[in-house]
Amino acid sequence: MKRRPKSGDSFGFLAEFAGTEELLEAIHACKAAGHTRMEAYTPMPVHEVWDALGHKSHLPKLVLGGGITGGILGFGMQYFASVIHYPINVGGRPLNSWPSFIIITFEMTILFAALTAVFGMLLLNGLPRPHHPVFDVEEFEEASQSRFFLLVPWYDPSFDHDKVPALLESLSPLSLNEVHHP
Amino acid sequence: MIAPGHSLGSVTDKISSIVLRRTTPRGWFIGLGIGLLLVGVLLTAIAELLFKGVGIWGLNNPVGWGFAIINFVWWIGIGHAGTLISAILLLFRQEWRTSINRFAEAMTIFAVMCAGLFPLLHVGRPWLAYWLLPYPNTMALWPQFRSPLLWDVFAVSTYATVSLLFWYIGLIPDFATLRDRAKAKPFKVIYGMLALGWRGAARHWERYETAYLLLAGLATPLVVSVHTVVSFDFAVGIIPGWHATIMPPYFVAGAIYSGFAMVMTLAIPMRKAFGLEDFITLRHLENMAKVILATGLIVAYGYTMEAFFAWYSANPFESSMMSGRMFGHYAWAYWLLIACNIVTPQLLWIKKVRTSVGALFVLALVVNIGMWLERFVIVVTSLSNDFLPSAWDTYAGTRWDWMLYIGTIGLFLTLLFLFIRFLPMISIFEMRTMVPGTSKKEDA
Structure with missing residues (x-):
């Protein structure tokens, strides 16, 4: 040492x-x-x-994790809002109308994965370091x-x-x- | 790809000296001046809007979506070429993208900013626009997750965020170059802070490139999704002319089409003004012309299918909408759009046209106008004659609509001029990888 x-x-x-x-x-x-x-x-x-x-580097694994987290959060948010927290019965239509939740789930997946890629790269590189x-x-x-x-x-x-x-x-x-x- | 005779040093010199030189060409001041003047127009239009409300626009009862949506879709579409060039062409290893990707990405960000203004102002009370986001609130309310308009909020804000990150990440090594080359202390400090202490260590580059490729891989489905979601604003509605499955692919192709036209509109004067003919060569312009031609054909297919659906569906509302579009009150707009978007671009089959800088510039402008008209035709003709003839009405933008539209062009120009003066408009480190003989060029 x-x-x-x-x-x-x-x-x-x-x-x-x-x-x-x-x-x-x-x-x-x-x-x-x-x-x-x-x-x-x-x-x-x-x-x-x-x-x-x-x-x-291990960055790809982190980004995969970030994307999965974003997807789960995105779908979970919509499920929670539409089924648990504020259910609205519109003519007996299903509360968990998952096809209409796909887009936002997808966007959240991309967003979290991208943020992980950028900030993960900076963090692993020890930047910012003036x-x-x-x-x-x-x-x-x-x-x-x-x-x-x-x-x-x-x-x-x-x-x-x-x-x-x-x-x-x-x-x-x-x-x-x-x-x-x- | 790059004119012969360049070395690592000369590439660095040439591009960074545009940013670092002390004298600013007069043309830049004139350009910025025009931009700022139009920003004044924009601010006036916004101020009037905030005082009086959206009633100052030309909206009426059947046509509740006018210029605001037309301009929103137009600007968002323009932005798409930036992401396409920086992400999709990177994944396809199209190395010619390197000299145009930086300012195409800048164009994306500025275009998305201009686009975002319209829905924000259209909500009527823009200071409450944050109600669009899901956040814990005392009313215990959630936004409507089943609405395409909310999907749009998520798609566009994600798109703006990812584009900005992609752009900034790409700039970090160039900020380091500017930090090391700047003579004046304040610039050294500012570029130094923006560079985050980048020192070009090999282990950093490895993670950097991984992150960059991953971002490109993420941005690719994202960019396709954004205009798809924008088209859902129309396709999920039941209005004749909107309710069609052709909308997503045809919107995405149209976005790329208009975006490349805008890149060309900007690149041609810029390479001339800054002497960048060595880096943005005729080959780049010709490649872009080919993309414009290809996507233009997809758009033409979209128009044909729209007309075919209207006829083949035997739906009276669809066919009446289509005949109204072609021969009714707005027939001039429809045929002008066909002339701009389908007929004129066919000139690009001719190699002489593809390699003539002047002709390409004019063609690109024609396509920009054509794509604006396309959105006008889609939004206005469908809304103005929908189901009940007693509800029909015509629509035209007021002077406030036009001022707002022209104002955003000014905002775009202002940001662009600031960008080309203070940031390297061509990615310096990526250009270095194109210099022959300095490295066994990476192949991953």
């Missing part, structure tokens, strides 16, 4: 690359050196990168524009303050910076 980091401690090393190919090579090299918990930063979604890092140590690196502004970054962070099990920069340097990055805890 690592000790709790203090301000100014090393957060990790951040290497900058020009393209996906270089980034993928770097990821494979770091993996070969035993690093398991790396972070990559790309200006657009790149499947190969998160496949190489082994990221796989500041992160990597933002202190000047070159990192390019992460949202045209450059690709690889971070070997302090919480990686085989993080070593001397070996990691040497390894990253051997991959000939465009820049290499140490990131510090704020």
Whole structure:
């Protein structure tokens, strides 16, 4: 177990690359050196990168759950209103007139599933988070524009303050910076 | 898809500089000025309405639904193209959508806002419009869940919410780009807050793309359901000309038809004004023209079937409504609609027309007008001669109706001009994925 980091401690090393190919090579090299918990930063979604890092989210299951909840709530609300709370007998027509409840049940299903997808994604990503140590690196502004970054962070099990920069340097990055805890 | 010679940096530069440059072209001020002027007209019409009530509109006894419903359906329909482009074309892997999806989505949101105004104002006391929602109240009352009008409330509000979320989610990575590129501190802070601290981590992108695809999958049935529910407002009623099973599919096709026409109406001047011919290429315009042609044919099939049903049903009320529509008081509107929606778009079979920017612009305007007329014909001709000849009456919008309608066009323009100045009108990060050679393009 690592000790709790203090301000100014090393957060990790951040290497900058020009393209996906270089980034993928770097990821494979770091993996070969035993690093398991790396972070990559790309200006657009790149499947190969998160496949190489082994990221796989549980979001679809959450969204399914959200949709089912919405559907049950939607139908339940209409059933409760029409059958239990405020039944109106109109010429003996059935109170639970389920065909006319389909639309709102459907809309509520979609609404809840969509809200779960959006807020679930943000929550799992730990956003909003206005500041992160990597933002202190000047070159990192390019992460949202045209450059690709690889971070070997302090919480990686085989993080070593001397070996990691040497390894990253051997991959000939465009820049290499140490990131510090704020 | 994208003109050759672009790199990640140049795509980022080109699109974000439209937002971040310090000088604003004069045309933008003129456009916004016109928009704001018309918003003034809108506010005047709303103020008069709130003082005097819906009596200032042209509504009368058989025609209880006039401009308000016509405009509501027209605007909602326009919105549909945005969702279609952003969600359905995404699922079908139509990569050409990338350069038009952002502003098509913006168009959706603004169109739904304009649409929503009409039913809200039509209820007469808009400050009580929340009575439409099921909420715990001291009267212990519930809204009528068996009414298509309430289904509409749920469908449209869900649609507005999901469209807004989809749009915002799509903007987050671009807000991060603007945050990192903005020079002025206030803009850095504002874009920074909107970006929610997005840093482009691969694990975030993975969840992001999952969420985005799921939203697209959810928005697809949703968009079909919205215009279906709008058509139920008519189809569930027993009025001749409304009570038909053809209504849902034909409304959905009409919505896509008018929406693409509106995207085209906006995209053509915009690509010119902002020099975006590299991103919104002739190929995009031609593809949209093909969608317009295809959906236009479905709409034509709908009109034909309406006439066929009226004849084949041998129902005297249906056939009298249909002959009234074709040869009666509103025959001009019917034939003008046929000319705008069926005859003119056939020009799109010709490749020369599909690739002529000027011709496409004019055609798109013609379709916009045609689709407004379609809703006018459906709403007004059916209501004005229903069952009892003694109850028949004609209908025309008053100047307040027209002011309200033109006013919403102003609101739409105002929002659109603000959008193109302050937000990236093309999705920057999605355009990056189109740059050749930077990545082995994702294929999921």
